Amino acid sequence: MKNLYLVFIFKLSLNNIWGEIQITKIENRSLPKEVSTEAVLLHPSNSQRIIGGYPVNIEQYPFVAFFMIILPGLGWNFRGGATIVGEYWGMTAAHCVQQIPDSYIKDKKAFLCGNTSHWKKGCNRHYIVRTYVHEKHKNSLGNEEYDYDIALVRIKNPFNGKFEKPIKWANSNDEYPDNAAVTVLGWGSTRRNAATHSDVLHAVTIRLVNHNVCKKKYRTGEVTNSMVCAIEKGKDACMYDSGGPLIRNNILIGIVSWGPEDCATDHLPGVYTKVSFFSDWLRRKMNNNPRSA
Numbered sequence: 001m002k003n004l005y006l007v008f009i010f011k012l013s014l015n016n017i018w019g020e021i022q023i024t025k026i027e028n029r030s031l032p033k034e035v036s037t038e039a040v041l042l043h044p045s046n047s048q049r050i051i052g053g054y055p056v057n058i059e060q061y062p063f064v065a066f067f068m069i070i071l072p073g074l075g076w077n078f079r080g081g082a083t084i085v086g087e088y089w090g091m092t093a094a095h096c097v098q099q100i101p102d103s104y105i106k107d108k109k110a111f112l113c114g115n116t117s118h119w120k121k122g123c124n125r126h127y128i129v130r131t132y133v134h135e136k137h138k139n140s141l142g143n144e145e146y147d148y149d150i151a152l153v154r155i156k157n158p159f160n161g162k163f164e165k166p167i168k169w170a171n172s173n174d175e176y177p178d179n180a181a182v183t184v185l186g187w188g189s190t191r192r193n194a195a196t197h198s199d200v201l202h203a204v205t206i207r208l209v210n211h212n213v214c215k216k217k218y219r220t221g222e223v224t225n226s227m228v229c230a231i232e233k234g235k236d237a238c239m240y241d242s243g244g245p246l247i248r249n250n251i252l253i254g255i256v257s258w259g260p261e262d263c264a265t266d267h268l269p270g271v272y273t274k275v276s277f278f279s280d281w282l283r284r285k286m287n288n289n290p291r292s293a
């Protein structure tokens with residue numbers, strides 16, 4: 001079984017006022033299928049943030065940002081991680097942005113946040129002008145099609161905070177050596193199977209998995225050439241880490257995309273969008289859509 005590392009809430013109408021009942025439904029919906037609410041509550045926190053990671057400061061990783069929307073009656077809603085890749089550009093997973101209605105963007109209810117390690121303590125807000133979801137990405141709600149899980153987000157006011165700096169992304173000819181140590185960053189789940197997030201940015205170091213080995217761990221066709229896998233005992237990305245960066249030697253090489261329903265299962269790798277596969281697409285989108293356009 002697999003699960004996107006993001007809790008979907010957009011299936012329900014966003015135009016309704018969000019009452020208590022709807023919130024319960026959302027929370028319920030977000031839990032992995034085989035895990036009952038009771039089971040989750042009975043499991044005490046058996047791992048740390050991001051699963052097996054450690055807290056870090058934005059000063060060390062100034063390219064990390066996140067994606068927020070304002071929901072009527074609910075206020076700020078954390079929608080996943082993002083990476084600063086240009087003065088006016090953020091990169092994230094397609095499944096983090098594809099459900100955002102245009103009206104949210106128009107009404108300035110969707111933005112990227114940077115310059116902070118502690119997401120609840122405020123941030124530099126960057127309103128979204130437009131999102132560019134990869135043309136070949138299929139709607140991942142309902143069907144299990146997670147291919148081409150990449151999106152660019154163009155913002156209105158530039159990333160120019162003290163701790164808002166773009167990172168370079170992998171080129172098409174960059175290698176992804178088996179077992180190479182890589183780092184994933186995010187504000188994701190603090191516990192396995194729980195749709196909660198961490199207040200403070202966390203990092204964890206894991207290792208790249210050989211592509212064919214990873215393919216065999218999942219069903220045929222699930223792991224594609226636009227994906228890269230990584231694993232480490234007791235360590236993993238988890239829910240709400242979606243869209244955030246996977247880095248190697250200070251280069252963005254992956255985007256948190258999906259993984260086993262239980263995070264950090266130790267035998268099923270986490271799966272990331274392979275950034276090098278999209279380097280031409282990224283360059284084209286950014287060149288064809290300059291700020292003045």
Ligand SMILES: *[C@@H]1O[C@H](CO)[C@@H](O)[C@H](O)[C@H]1NC(C)=O
Pocket residue numbers: 024025028037
């Ligand atoms: C969650 O959903 C299940 C099955 O649809 C239902 O039996 C259960 O009562 C729900 N729990 C909550 C907290 O809504």
Ligand SMILES: *[C@@H]1O[C@H](CO)[C@@H](O)[C@H](O)[C@H]1NC(C)=O
Pocket residue numbers: 115124160161162163
């Ligand atoms: C960014 O964060 C730093 C450290 O918290 C702070 O000094 C600075 O004022 C913030 N804002 C900008 C725009 O850099």
